[in-house]
Amino acid sequence: xxxxxxxxxxxxxxxxxxxxxxxxxxxxxxxxxxxxxxxxxxxxxxxxxxxxxxxxxxxxxxxxxxxxxxxxxxxxxxxxxxxxxxxxxxxxxxxxxxxxxxxxxxxxxxxxxxxxxxxxxxxxxxxxxxxxxxxxxxxxxxxxxxxxxxxxxxxxxxxxxxxxxxxxxxxxxxxxxxxxxxxxxxxxxxxxxxxxxxxxxxxxxxxxxxxxxxxxxxxxxxxxxxxxxxxxxxxxxxxxxxxxxxxxxxxxxxxxxxxxxxxxxxxxxxxxxxxxxxxxxxxxxxxxxxxxxxxxxxxxxxxxxxxxxxxxxxxxxxxxxxxxxxxxxxxxxxxxxxxxxxxxxxxxxxxxxxxxxxxxxxxxxxxxxxxxxxxxxxxxxxxxxxxxxxxxxxxxxxxxxxxxxxxxxxxxxxxxx
Amino acid sequence: xxxxxxxxxxxxxxxxxxxxxxxxxxxxxxxxxxxxxxxxxxxxxxxxxxxxxxxxxxxxxxxxxxxxxxxxxxxxxxxxxxxxxxxxxxxxxxxxxxxxxxxxxxxxxxxxxxxxxxxxxxxxxxxxxxxxxxxxxxxxxxxxxxxxxxxxxxxxxxxxxxxxxxxxxxxxxxxxxxxxxxxxxxxxxxxxxxxxxxxxxxxxxxxxxxxxxxxxxxxxxxxxxxxxxxxxxxxxxxxxxxxxxxxxxxxxxxxxxxxxxxxx
Numbered sequence: 001x002x003x004x005x006x007x008x009x010x011x012x013x014x015x016x017x018x019x020x021x022x023x024x025x026x027x028x029x030x031x032x033x034x035x036x037x038x039x040x041x042x043x044x045x046x047x048x049x050x051x052x053x054x055x056x057x058x059x060x061x062x063x064x065x066x067x068x069x070x071x072x073x074x075x076x077x078x079x080x081x082x083x084x085x086x087x088x089x090x091x092x093x094x095x096x097x098x099x100x101x102x103x104x105x106x107x108x109x110x111x112x113x114x115x116x117x118x119x120x121x122x123x124x125x126x127x128x129x130x131x132x133x134x135x136x137x138x139x140x141x142x143x144x145x146x147x148x149x150x151x152x153x154x155x156x157x158x159x160x161x162x163x164x165x166x167x168x169x170x171x172x173x174x175x176x177x178x179x180x181x182x183x184x185x186x187x188x189x190x191x192x193x194x195x196x197x198x199x200x201x202x203x204x205x206x207x208x209x210x211x212x213x214x215x216x217x218x219x220x221x222x223x224x225x226x227x228x229x230x231x232x233x234x235x236x237x238x239x240x241x242x243x244x245x246x247x248x249x250x251x252x253x254x255x256x257x258x259x260x261x262x263x264x265x266x267x268x269x270x271x272x273x274x275x276x277x278x279x280x281x282x283x284x285x286x287x288x289x290x291x292x293x294x295x296x297x298x299x300x301x302x303x304x305x306x307x308x309x310x311x312x313x314x315x316x317x318x319x320x321x322x323x324x325x326x327x328x329x330x331x332x333x334x335x336x337x338x339x340x341x342x343x344x345x346x347x348x349x350x351x352x353x354x355x356x357x358x359x360x361x362x363x364x365x366x367x368x369x370x371x372x373x374x375x376x377x378x379x380x381x382x383x384x385x386x387x388x389x390x391x392x393x394x395x396x397x398x399x400x401x402x403x404x405x406x407x408x409x410x411x412x413x414x415x416x417x
Numbered sequence: 418x419x420x421x422x423x424x425x426x427x428x429x430x431x432x433x434x435x436x437x438x439x440x441x442x443x444x445x446x447x448x449x450x451x452x453x454x455x456x457x458x459x460x461x462x463x464x465x466x467x468x469x470x471x472x473x474x475x476x477x478x479x480x481x482x483x484x485x486x487x488x489x490x491x492x493x494x495x496x497x498x499x500x501x502x503x504x505x506x507x508x509x510x511x512x513x514x515x516x517x518x519x520x521x522x523x524x525x526x527x528x529x530x531x532x533x534x535x536x537x538x539x540x541x542x543x544x545x546x547x548x549x550x551x552x553x554x555x556x557x558x559x560x561x562x563x564x565x566x567x568x569x570x571x572x573x574x575x576x577x578x579x580x581x582x583x584x585x586x587x588x589x590x591x592x593x594x595x596x597x598x599x600x601x602x603x604x605x606x607x608x609x610x611x612x613x614x615x616x617x618x619x620x621x622x623x624x625x626x627x628x629x630x631x632x633x634x635x636x637x638x639x640x641x642x643x644x645x646x647x648x649x650x651x652x653x654x655x656x657x658x659x660x661x662x663x664x665x666x667x668x669x670x671x672x673x674x675x676x677x678x679x680x681x
Contacts, residue, residue, distance in 0.1 A: 362475075367511040370471050371525035371581060372499035372532065381524070385515030385564075414520065 005104040007111070008130060015117050015127025022121045035305040035337050036247055036276040041219055044191045048131055048163070049074045049156035056081070061151050061183050063211075064398035069149040070095060070134050075162030077132050081151070090142035090174075096133040096165060107135060110167040114197040115225040122221045122247075126163040126195040133165035136178065140171030140201060147177040147396045152192065154184040154215065166196040170204035172229075177207040179399055182222070183242070184215025194222040200232035202256065207235040209399055213406065214243035223249040230256030230285075237394055238294075240267035240275045241406050248275075252290075253282035254316075265294035266390040266403075268410055269302025269334065276305040281321065283312040286346075289320045295390050296327035297383055297411065298334035308353070309341040316346045323353040328360065328386050330379075380413025387411075421448045422487070424589055424620045425470075430481035432469050439465045441645035442481070447589070450617045454631055455624045456656060457642035458664040463624045464508060466642070467593040470622075471505035472498050485589070499525075500532035502588030506578040506595050512566040518577070519561040522547065526584055550583040554610040572603030579610040590614070591622045596630040608633030628660040643667045 025042055026033040056073050058081045070093060071081035077095035084093055092106075099107050117124040134150050152164050170176060182192055192214060200206055214220045220243040226234050238248045252261050267275040281290045296304035306325045327336035338355035360382050368378035387407055394400045408414065425447040432440040439462045447453055457463045469476050470483065472495035483490040490498065513521070527537040538546065547561060554576040566574050575595055582590055592611065596604055611621070611634050623634055631639070631653060639656045641649040648670055649655065659667070 361511075364511045364513050366471075366473055366495060367507065367513070368521075368525075369495035370499055370505050370507075371521075371585065372496050372528040373525055374496050374528065375494070377524070377528070378496075381516055381521075382513070385513055388515030414524075 003101075005100060005108065007104075007108050008100065011112055011127050012130055015124045015130070018117045018124035019121055019128055021118070022124060024121065026121050032278065032307070035303075036245070036274065038221070038245075038247070041191055044159045044161055044189060044219070046125065046129060046161045048076075048129065049158060049160035051076055056153065056155050056185055058151060058153055061153060061181060063149050063179060063181065063402050064147065064396075067146050067149055067398075068093065069151060071151040071153065072132060072164060073153050074156050074160070075131055075152075075164060088142070088145055090139035091144055092135070092137045093148060094135050096135055096167070099135040106137060107167070110135070110169055110197060110199065111165070112197075114199055114227045115195055115223070120223065122193050123195050123223055123225075126165060126193050129161070129163040130165055131163060133167070135167045136169070136176070138170045138174040138176055141173045142171070143174065144176035147179065147399070150178065150180045152180065152182045152194070154190050154192065154218065155186060156190065157186045157188045159189050161191040161193060164192070164194045166194070168196065168206065169199045170201055170206055172201035173203045174201060175205045177396055179209040179211060179396070181211045181213065182220060183213045184218050187215050187217050189217045189219070190215075191219040192222065194220075196222070196224045198224065198226040198234065200226065200228045200234060202229045203231045204229070205233040207395060209237040209394060209396070210239065210248065211399070211403065212238070212240045212242055212246055212248060214246065216242070216244065218243045220246040220248070222247070223251065226250070226252040226261075228252060228254050228256070228259040228261065231258040232256070233260045235262045235393075236264065237390070238265040238277065239403055240265070240277065241403075241410070243275075244272065245274045246276065247278065249278040249280070251280040251282075254285045254288040257285045257287045259285065259288040261288070261290045262393070263290070263292040263294070264390050264393045265306075266387055267294075267296045267304050268387070268407065269296070269298045269300070269304055270410060271300045271302060273300075273302040274305075275302070278307045278309075280309040281311065283310070283316045283319045283321060286316050287318040288316070290322070292323040293390060293393075294325045295387065296325075296336055297330065297387060298327060298336055299330040301331075301333040303334070304336045306337070306355075307339040307341065310343070310351065310353070312344045312346050312349050312351065314345040317348040319346060319349040319351070321349070321351045325355045327357045328383065329357060330360070330383065377413065380411055383411050384413040423447065423484070424449050424486060426482075426484040428482045428484075430469070430483060431479045432465060432476045433479055434465070434476050438479070439476070439645055440469065443642075443645070443647060445640065445647060447620045447622065449588075449620055451638065452615070452621045452623060452634065452636045454636035454639045454656060455622060455642055456626070456628075456639060456659060458667070459626070461642045462645040463642050464593055467505055467591045467622070467624055470591055471495060471503065496528070499585070500529050504582050504585055504587035504590045506575070506582060506590065506592045508594040508597060510566050510574040510578055512564075512569070514564045514567045516565045517561075518563055518565050519543075519547065521565045522581060522584055525581070529585060547584065550580055553583050553613050554579050555606050556580060571598035572600065572607070575599060575603065575607050576610065579607055579614075583610070583614060588618065589620050589622070591624065593624045594626060595623070596625055596627060604630065605633065628656045631656050641667050
């Protein structure tokens with residue numbers, strides 16, 4: 001691309017090199033990909049779809065009307081569908097291409113600083129095909145005026161891949177709420193390979209929600225990489241509601257003491273959906289707290305996978321880590337895998353983990369039916385109730401409502417008045 | 418035969434869980450307006466009887482018959498029994514995190530109303546209805562905003578059961594050890610709630626281990642169940658006798674003679 005800073009081309013080259021060095025697409029012989037076969041993705045071209053293609057209606061993809069929003073269609077920023085308005089001083093939100101034009105130094109300071117392309121084939125692939133994405137910078141002490149939405153819509157019917165890159169930097173004490181929404185305007189096969197890099201300054205607070213609502217034929221791989229400075233707080237929510245096959249990863253590391261990280265996840269599989277989740281918490285520093293709750297609801301022939309790695313390094317005393325993964329199987333053909341991976345190299349720590357796979361509770365079903373609630377409605381009610389813990393963790397009401405609406409469509413039932 | 422038609426007729430009811438037979442020939446007739454107490458030692462089958470009547474599928478009815486308003490009760494699903502007017506107050510009400518108490522109650526009421534071709538109650542109308550009913554069991558509205566039974570104390574759970582009964586307005590209420598786990602104050606509130614729901618056209622089966630409850634909820638008939646059968650029936654003085662002599666007295670009677678017909 002003309003006028004593009006040299007470091008971008010360098011990032012693409014090193015991404016491509018890393019992808020080669022890692023052996024290309026992973027196979028199920030690799031431990032981290034044991035449950036998820038991504039080899040079929042090799043049939044989808046990794047190039048972005050051609051730009052253009054007429055009007056697109058993203059109205060249905062808005063989470064909250066009138067909010068700050070950047071929209072991307074087929075991997076490219078769409079000014080027409082974005083609404084940023086006047087942001088207060090200290091808050092800058094731009095597309096990656098805009099940021100590269102206006103302030104390349106800011107991009108250079110963030111790109112590839114948290115994500116580890118050399119360790120992850122899809123992050124490497126994302127770097128190799130770097131095109132567009134979002135850059136959010138919030139200066140020290142500043143709070144973003146409202147929740148921020150990043151919408152990634154796939155329109156192209158032809159098979160293609162987009163590689164959005166989101167860069168988020170919060171200065172010391174800064175605060176923000178950011179949602180990434182992934183969806184399709186068509187039903188064809190495509191791949192979204194997203195990478196988000198989050199850098200939190202001292203005492204900064206970020207609530208991040210990923211709403212994976214890709215189309216029925218879609219494939220999604222997305223990794224959130226986060227680096228947390230002292231006493232910073234990350235709340236991450238991952239809602240896996242769409243796609244034929246999806247892999248969502250969150251990899252957070254504590255670079256300073258007293259950090260807090262909450263990882264919430266909900267996956268709802270039906271039909272042939274395969275929904276894989278991989279979390280990795282690196283307790284590098286002492287006195288940090290992590291709370292992890294992932295829940296799965298699996299119907300039809302769907303499969304849910306959760307792997308949760310927690311590493312407590314030597315010297316990371318007073319670490320307090322807990323991890324819980326529960327999966328609810330609604331059909332005999334659905335399945336769930338859970339793999340906690342705890343590596344603890346410090347002695348004064350609290351680490352708890354639990355995993356459970358089960359069905360709806362007979363006693364609870366009978367209780368509801370004994371009050372006149374018909375069996376299908378009782379099942380839906382209990383299924384929705386199972387999801388509530390994760391849904392209620394989201395503090396932005398419009399995001400919550402959108403998730404509830406999708407759950408109502410997929411599962412039926414209501415749990416609140 | 419008396420002039421009033423029976424509401425519930427249990428005839429030689431046998432039921433088992435797994436290979437274990439628990440009910441071994443229960444006979445009982447209940448008419449509208451009557452309160453029947455069923456007393457018995459642990460493991461006698463009294464809670465099984467309540468669960469079987471409400472339709473719990475864990476238990477298999479092997480023989481006998483249960484007629485409710487002349488209809489074969491065993492042919493109905495639990496939800497159809499409920500909408501037909503049967504209500505079981507659980508000994509151990511189930512905690513269901515994530516389902517709001519208020520929403521649950523309105524869902525249940527509307528399920529019953531739908532079944533009867535009545536219009537559903539909206540949230541506003543339900544709120545005024547529930548406020549009225551909560552007075553009966555001295556419940557605070559804060560309960561309504563909590564998850565169903567989640568973190569409720571024993572007394573709160575039982576009050577919540579009676580509140581559900583008040584809202585669903587059943588014809589036949591089965592109270593399964595509603596007194597268990599209650600201190601004397603909670604027992605008084607729960608019993609007052611139940612008494613407030615006594616009606617000429619409503620029958621109740623009060624299942625209890627202790628005579629104490631029957632000082633507050635005064636029954637018309639008392640039956641003693643042991644070994645899966647009703648071994649003795651009488652009026653409320655039977656409960657007092659049982660209190661004095663203990664269940665060993667019943668066991669001795671069961672060992673001595675076959676069970677008589679249970680209709681008082």
